[in-house]
Amino acid sequence: MSGSERHDGRGRLGNALSNLAVAVGCVLFLGGFAWGAVVYKPYTVPTDSMSPTVNAGDRVLAERIDSGDVRRGDVVVFTDSTWGDVPMVKRVVGVGGDKVACCDKNGRLTVNGEPIEEPYLRAKGASANGAPASPQNFTADVPEGQLFLLGDERSTSLDSRVHLQDPGQGSVPRGAVQARVDAVAWPMNGMVGRPEAFAALPGGVSSDGPLPLQAGALVVGVVLILGGSAYGPIAARSARRSRRPEASAGAH
Known part of the structure; x- marks a missing residue:
């Protein structure tokens, strides 16, 4: 597997984890809020x-x-x-x-x-x-x-x-x-x-x-949403930076 493919795979994994964290965070936040509103x-x-x-x-x-x-x-x-x-x-x-x-x-x-x-x-x-x-x-x-x-x-x-x-x-x-x-x-x-x-x-x-428990669900949900939203761009940027030296080396 080439370095480019390896970095692309890492970027896709980062995006998947980011999306998963945001999705779970939304479920916890909205679920905790709805639970609290009912109770x-x-x-x-x-x-x-x-x-x-x-x-x-x-x-x-x-x-x-x-x-x-x-x-x-x-x-x-x-x-x-x-x-x-x-x-x-x-x-x-x-x-x-x-x-x-x-x-x-x-x-x-x-x-x-x-x-x-x-x-x-x-x-x-x-x-x-x-x-x-x-x-x-x-x-x-x-x-x-x-x-x-x-x-x-x-x-x-x-x-x-x-x-x-x-x-x-x-x-x-x-x-x-x-x-x-x-x-x-x-x-x-x-x-x-x-x-x-x-x-x-x-x-x-x-x-x-x-x-x-409801307050805990809200807090964890917010942390996952913010963390997941931030992790995706960071992982993509890291993957792009890792590809640049390889591209430079290929040009020589």
Whole structure:
């Protein structure tokens, strides 16, 4: 095989690999984007009732879930006529059959008598010896099929505590939940974690959503598209440069 044929073969292989990388990258990018669009819905949070976890004006990504998948500790988007019939964002602290109360002698929320450590009530770096988990004491028995919800900004949040005198003692039906907040997309504050304190209770906490996998597919897709697009011209240029000395040598 002549040098020219060898270099041409190398150039064709480079072009083939380049095209393959771009094709796979497009599949990953478009697939990840479509997957995310099906699973997640964006919401803009209008108030500071979930601060510091989610602040007013934050853009969040909420995973569409079945009401049966809701667990304690989840930050959910729900709509209930008693609460104004508009989408609201709160944290689930009690499910059907739970007795939710506040506060114990250390100022903590309790669920079925178990004290719950709630680090998400404080900004990062803030002292653990802060205000109690609720400025007012309360007790609620959550009916089956219902959820008891609180905002993380307990001093101003209008949540289940406001509706304690309503039927269900401030709880809302599981079916009112539309989605679970998995991440703050803007500003990019990252994933909303699952509180460890609820993990020991029956049912545990919910598993992480697929957002990291979807984001990974998007990133890998972009890298393959850009890398494949750049590799083809580089390989062709390299093959042309390799042929030039041979052409010069043949002329002599």
